[in-house]
Amino acid sequence: MTLKLVYRGMLVHSTRDTPLEILKDYLLGVDSKGKIAFIEKGENVEGLSKEWGFHTSDVIQLEQHEFLMPGLVDTHIHASQYSYSGTALDLPLLDWLNTYTFPVESKYKDLDFAKDVYTKVVRRTLCNGTTTACYFATIHTDASLLLGQIADEFGQRALVGKVCMDCNSMVPYYKETPEESMDETVRFIHELLKKEYANVKPVVTPRFAVSCSSSLLYTLGEIAKNNNLHIQSHISENKEEVKLVQQLFRDCRSYTDVYLKHDLLTDKTVMAHGCYLTDEELEIFHEKGAAISHCPRSNISLASGMLNVRKVLNNNVKLGLGTDVAGGYSPSVLDALRRAMDTSKFLSMQDAQLQTLTFEEAFRLATLGGSEALSLDDQTGNFEVGKDFDALRVNMSVPGGPVDVFPGQGPKIILEKFLNLGDDRNIVEVFVAGRKVVPFTEL
Structure with a gap:
């Protein structure tokens, strides 16, 4: 199975056992069918690149105050x-x-x-x-x-x-x-x-x-x-x-x-x-x-x-x-x-x-x-291997954004700030089943 994209950085999602799981430096790969192919620690990038046939230069690195979350x-x-x-x-x-x-x-x-x-x-x-x-x-x-x-x-x-x-x-x-x-x-x-x-x-x-x-x-x-x-x-x-x-x-x-x-x-x-x-x-x-x-x-x-x-x-x-x-x-x-x-x-x-x-x-x-x-949790809702990649790329330091982030504020605080203060300006990319739907392309 070929890969469509690979992200590296912070992932936040919910599981059946916990309302919030924060994965600080992880790799998430999306296959050609738009499904999550793997979720692994960032330190494993070399091995994953050989296993899945991608170049490390193809990995999209999230910035300091960016994270991926489910849609x-x-x-x-x-x-x-x-x-x-x-x-x-x-x-x-x-x-x-x-x-x-x-x-x-x-x-x-x-x-x-x-x-x-x-x-x-x-x-x-x-x-x-x-x-x-x-x-x-x-x-x-x-x-x-x-x-x-x-x-x-x-x-x-x-x-x-x-x-x-x-x-x-x-x-x-x-x-x-x-x-x-x-x-x-x-x-x-x-x-x-x-x-x-x-x-x-x-x-x-x-x-x-x-x-x-x-x-x-x-x-x-x-x-x-x-x-x-x-x-x-x-x-x-x-x-x-x-x-x-x-x-x-x-x-x-x-x-x-x-x-x-x-x-x-x-x-x-x-x-x-x-x-x-x-x-x-x-x-x-x-x-x-x-x-x-x-x-x-x-x-x-x-x-x-x-x-x-x-x-x-x-x-x-x-x-x-x-x-x-x-x-x-x-x-x-x-x-x-x-x-x-x-x-x-x-x-x-x-x-x-x-x-x-x-x-x-x-x-x-x-x-x-x-x-x-909606009885769709077998397809979407969080980051699990095999589920569709429905996700938001959130940037809390986007120019002109509605939120200020200060030194020493960790991942949990950054997420809480987004949930309470963020808006569409912070949502820089939106994916549904691996397809980037925002920013929009002309139909």
């Missing part, structure tokens, strides 16, 4: 809402959807509009280090297929979902009939899989229980099962939403029970928010292997609630981070990481017994935790 994983983002991110944050969830979201999402029948927004959101998230994104699109099949095409062209790893919703929309022109939703979902899945994109796959996407009839939910559960597909939706984001679900599904014991009874809670399911899940519901998540996407920026911006991350982790439920654009106004997973730590501290002020989230744990949620939540 960031956004487990929940509405690509279709990116056009109004940073605005329209004055209403609670259900009013917000009907006033702002549904009218904007209805515009995606216009493919020129869709192409403009989807190109910009994929570019922006890649610049911010998001190598994997789990996208909600809209109810429009062709525009959703276009999002998949754009993600593939830019090289982003993506799960793309055509939204399904057949009831309870206060915007009459933005919903489907049950038959339309079922038929178009099948068409979307068929057409996207037929493209055979290397790293872009479909995800079955009921918007949430409020906007889907029981018959539609049952059908989507069958579609996901028959095609072995991922599933994404929302759960327990807002108190009024939780009450409404109880009224709409009176035969279900809980919000979680709604998805459970419709076969939508599997080991390939990720549910956004989960602010009000009970211990009993979290136990069901654990038993089914389903995951939660923690979207703290959105939870705060829409005044929805605060997820107790420690309770989720103590229940051994898979957990990742989501930006939830545009309820969350930043497209950066780094922002989600920071708000996750803030939320943990807010909750600890109310309960002194609560152990706050450490930056090492938050780092894990943003990388390996996200890949586990």
Whole structure:
């Protein structure tokens, strides 16, 4: 197997046993298929060069304040809402959807509009280090297929979902009939899989229980099962939403029970928010292997609630981070990481017994935790031989950057500074499956 590139320097990542492992002077080789070929101590460079057939002069040496880390994983983002991110944050969830979201999402029948927004959101998230994104699109099949095409062209790893919703929309022109939703979902899945994109796959996407009839939910559960597909939706984001679900599904014991009874809670399911899940519901998540996407920026911006991350982790439920654009106004997973730590501290002020989230744990949620939540951890999420090389090259001394580094500050402090203060200026290279996707080349 020939090598594509070899880096030498500091590597930081998470493992299954520790939230943060720092490898100070290591060599990482990437093969021609974009997979990690070896991770060895730097002192072994001569032997590795003979074994793998590369010249030591080919090794890319990271600078003093540079490091490689796994790519960031956004487990929940509405690509279709990116056009109004940073605005329209004055209403609670259900009013917000009907006033702002549904009218904007209805515009995606216009493919020129869709192409403009989807190109910009994929570019922006890649610049911010998001190598994997789990996208909600809209109810429009062709525009959703276009999002998949754009993600593939830019090289982003993506799960793309055509939204399904057949009831309870206060915007009459933005919903489907049950038959339309079922038929178009099948068409979307068929057409996207037929493209055979290397790293872009479909995800079955009921918007949430409020906007889907029981018959539609049952059908989507069958579609996901028959095609072995991922599933994404929302759960327990807002108190009024939780009450409404109880009224709409009176035969279900809980919000979680709604998805459970419709076969939508599997080991390939990720549910956004989960602010009000009970211990009993979290136990069901654990038993089914389903995951939660923690979207703290959105939870705060829409005044929805605060997820107790420690309770989720103590229940051994898979957990990742989501930006939830545009309820969350930043497209950066780094922002989600920071708000996750803030939320943990807010909750600890109310309960002194609560152990706050450490930056090492938050780092894990943003990388390996996200890949586990999306059931992609066999391919990506950390640096292991055989996994795809999804990575960021971070330079903390980049000219004009947002962070100052001082003498004597070691690797752990440098990483912590990046997580708390860094931005896209520090992310000088982005790789997905060994392909350098940032800086951009003309498509």
